[in-house]
Amino acid sequence: MHSVSSSSAASVRPSRSSYDVVIVGAGHNGLVAAAYLARAGRSVLVLERQDHTGGAAVSAQAFSGLDARLSRYSYLVSLLPDKIVNDLGLRFQTRQRRIASYTPAVVNGQPTGLLVQDDLARTRDSFRQLTGSDGDFDAWQKFYGMTERVAKRVFPTMTGPLPSRAELERIVDDKEAWEALFERPLGEAIESRFSNDLVRGVVLTDALIGTFTHAHDESLLQNRCFLYHVIGNGTGDWNVPVGGMGALTGALADAARAAGAEILVNHDAVGIDTDGTGAEVRYRSQDSEGKIGAGSVLANVAPPTLARLLGDEPDAAQPAPEGAQLKVNMLLRRLPRLRDRSVDPKDAFAGTFHIAETYSELETAYREAAAGRIPGNPPSEIYCHSLTDSSILGPDLVADGYHTLTLFGLHMPARLFAGDGDKAREEALRATVASLDAVLDEPIADVLAVDADGRPCIEAKTPLDLEADLGLPSGHIFHRDLSFPFANEETGRWGVETAHQNVLLCGAGATRGGGVSGIPGHNAAMAVLEG
Numbered sequence: 205m206h207s208v209s210s211s212s213a214a215s216v217r218p219s220r221s222s223y224d225v226v227i228v229g230a231g232h233n234g235l236v237a238a239a240y241l242a243r244a245g246r247s248v249l250v251l252e253r254q255d256h257t258g259g260a261a262v263s264a265q266a267f268s269g270l271d272a273r274l275s276r277y278s279y280l281v282s283l284l285p286d287k288i289v290n291d292l293g294l295r296f297q298t299r300q301r302r303i304a305s306y307t308p309a310v311v312n313g314q315p316t317g318l319l320v321q322d323d324l325a326r327t328r329d330s331f332r333q334l335t336g337s338d339g340d341f342d343a344w345q346k347f348y349g350m351t352e353r354v355a356k357r358v359f360p361t362m363t364g365p366l367p368s369r370a371e372l373e374r375i376v377d378d379k380e381a382w383e384a385l386f387e388r389p390l391g392e393a394i395e396s397r398f399s400n401d402l403v404r405g406v407v408l409t410d411a412l413i414g415t416f417t418h419a420h421d422e423s424l425l426q427n428r429c430f431l432y433h434v435i436g437n438g439t440g441d442w443n444v445p446v447g448g449m450g451a452l453t454g455a456l457a458d459a460a461r462a463a464g465a466e467i468l469v470n471h472d473a474v475g476i477d478t479d480g481t482g483a484e485v486r487y488r489s490q491d492s493e494g495k496i497g498a499g500s501v502l503a504n505v506a507p508p509t510l511a512r513l514l515g516d517e518p519d520a521a522q523p524a525p526e527g528a529q530l531k532v533n534m535l536l537r538r539l540p541r542l543r544d545r546s547v548d549p550k551d552a553f554a555g556t557f558h559i560a561e562t563y564s565e566l567e568t569a570y571r572e573a574a575a576g577r578i579p580g581n582p583p584s585e586i587y588c589h590s591l592t593d594s595s596i597l598g599p600d601l602v603a604d605g606y607h608t609l610t611l612f613g614l615h616m617p618a619r620l621f622a623g624d625g626d627k628a629r630e631e632a633l634r635a636t637v638a639s640l641d642a643v644l645d646e647p648i649a650d651v652l653a654v655d656a657d658g659r660p661c662i663e664a665k666t667p668l669d670l671e672a673d674l675g676l677p678s679g680h681i682f683h684r685d686l687s688f689p690f691a692n693e694e695t696g697r698w699g700v701e702t703a704h705q706n707v708l709l710c711g712a713g714a715t716r717g718g719g720v721s722g723i724p725g726h727n728a729a730m731a732v733l734e735g
Contacts, residue, residue: 217489219466222497223247225732226485228473228513229504229711231259235456235467236725237502237710239292242463244733249496250465251487253472253675257457259504260674260681261720263450263596266663267535269656271598272608274533275449275589277665277674278681279610282436282443283721284452285363294455298443299592303555308544308643309334309402315543315643318402319551335400343397347407348434350381355435358689362435362716362723363730366691366699386688390427391419394563404563409585409614410434414681416528416617418570419563428686432718442556444592449720456722476501476513480705500735502710502728503702506676506683510702510709527667527679528573530582530613530632535653535661538605539588541645553588553609560584560639561614569615578620578628582636584613606653611636618667618678625668633664683713691715698731700724708732 225241227234230252242248256262260277281298289296304320311334319330324345331341357375361367367375376382384393390411398404408419411430419426434440445452457467468489475486483498503510506525511518539549560569560583569579590597590607597606613636621628641647653661667679676683687695695701699715700708710728711717717724 216468217492217494218249218468218496220247220249223249224499225249225502226251226483226496226498226500227502227504227710228476228485229259230257230457230467230469231504231711232261232453232456232720232722233711233717233725234259234502234504235453235460236288236292236722237504237729238460238465238467239456239463240726240729241732242460242465243292244729246732248460248465249498250460250467251471251473251485252467252469255469257467257469258450258453260670260676261449261453263448266533267653267655267661270535270653270661271601272535272606273448273450273596274535274608275445275596275610276533277531277670278449278720279589280442280587281445281452281720282441283362283432283719283723284437285359285721285723285726286437287363288722288726292456292459294452294459296452296455297446299446300441300443301555301587301592303551305406305556305558306547306552307402307406307558307561308542315545317544317547317552318406319547320406320555321551331403334402340398340400340403344403347393347397348440350378350384351434351440352438353378354381354385355440356438358431359435359438362689362721363726365697366689366695366715369688369690369692372690385427385431386424389420389422389424390430394419401562401564405561405566406558408563408566409558409561409583412566412614413612414527414529415686416526416570416573416615418567425685428688431688432686444589446593446595448589448593448596452720473513475515476503476510476707478514478704478707483706500706500708500732502708502732504711504725506680506711507709507713508677508684509675510707514704514707516703523685525677525680525684526618527670527676527681528615528617529667529679529681530584530611530616530636531665531670532584532611532613532633532636533663533665534609534611534648536607536609536651537653538651539607540648540651543643543645550591553586553607554591555587557586558583559586559643566614573615573617573620576619578632578635579615580635581639582613582632583615584611584636584639586611586640611640616666618671621666621668625666629664629666629669632666633662681712682718683711686718687715689716696731697734698727700728700731
């Protein structure tokens with residue numbers, strides 16, 4: 205389950221009137237910062253408005269009466285540096301998925317699919333059966349060999365001071381890679397290397413996770429998203445958190461408390477006052493209001509939320525955040541049968557299962573959503589956590605063959621759910637399930653488990669649901685658009701600085717934020733310790 209602070213009673217108050225550092229928000233980045241700073245001897249208070257720590261990185265029993273602990277919001281780990289795990293002595297581990305991805309297709313009227321795995325011979329065969337040649341497989345090997353070389357060079361810079369653009373280009377030391385990933389719209393690199401529509405789509409999906417854009421966006425928003433999806437720990441692997449996401453944030457909360465940090469849940473920060481050298485954080489709990497002095501304030505909230513707390517005007521130069529995803533959690537009595545009988549569902553769902561994600565389908569869905577319509581054939585990606593880590597299920601569910609399914613839907617911007625959000629959610633879920641059913645040999649509804657109240661075990665979260673649940677502006681999972689991991693005229697030394705010298709961002713909205721990484725928390729702590 206998610207880590208719930210022992211100080212959740214509303215009557216608990218801060219033990220001191222001032223601290224070296226007050227951290228607003230006990231998501232994973234805030235906890236990383238708290239652990240580093242407390243270990244360095246700073247007095248640290250973390251204020252969390254919810255009744256538990258973890259933010260979006262939590263495990264929860266989503267379906268009544270069933271012992272299944274789902275990673276309800278964020279669900280895979282790639283960007284968390286081993287350095288943070290080792291520095292903080294976290295009792296946390298991940299497991300590599302044995303299958304990278306499966307994408308169903310129809311060739312000559314017959315169901316088939318592209319299965320990408322560690323076995324290169326079998327992967328080559330799968331490419332050949334889909335495309336009729338070795339061309340796209342060879343291009344795939346070359347392209348992802350290039351991204352892995354970039355990952356090995358770029359990822360070590362993520363926990364140091366920001367390099368300049370020129371410095372990072374020298375570190376990458378590959379003109380072709382730099383142009384493909386940092387200079388030109390990603391669609392050009394994809395189209396020049398790959399010929400098959402489905403293969404092109406599988407490559408593009410990593411540029412669209414939580415990001416509403418398209419392959420040829422001149423702003424390179426898609427390139428920035430893609431880069432963060434392929435550099436994690438120098439490999440780009442997306443791994444399964446053993447015990448669910450709550451295991452990570454539970455370990456982080458334990459590490460922070462063990463080092464001496466105070467964590468108070470049910471304490472909502474409502475204002476921050478600063479003169480650049482000292483600060484005061486105003487908070488509200490269930491039965492009281494108060495204020496706490498701080499030398500520095502670290503904000504594990506989105507930049508627009510921080511601006512509101514400071515009483516600042518929002519940055520007009522920054523686009524308003526807008527989430528663009530539908531998150532669907534399911535519990536199944538068993539895995540569904542596939543129309544493609546050549547692949548075992550235990551293989552197909554063990555990696556990332558792509559639905560309606562050919563290159564042309566992704567473009568069509570984007571255009572429909574940009575025009576204000578829920579896509580008719582929504583693209584999504586699915587994976588089964590319990591195939592890699594059954595510990596998230598109770599022993600009875602494991603014995604009976606139950607499994608979880610996590611679906612992440614693309615091109616579902618928050619604007620589609622304005623107005624009657626419940627009706628729009630139902631429409632989006634209905635269309636998404638239809639896209640999934642189109643590649644199954646039986647409706648997914650036929651294998652859904654039923655909870656203690658007789659309801660099917662499926663829940664959907666729109667961007668506006670994430671705003672309500674987690675305080676993410678318009679449900680943007682990265683707090684705002686991702687940025688390239690180099691300095692510009694707006695960033696400071698660590699990419700966490702704000703206009704106020706002693707107020708720092710330590711959440712996903714920092715430069716080099718986004719995903720479950722802990723990197724902004726680490727970098728904000730380093731900035732404080734340097735100062």
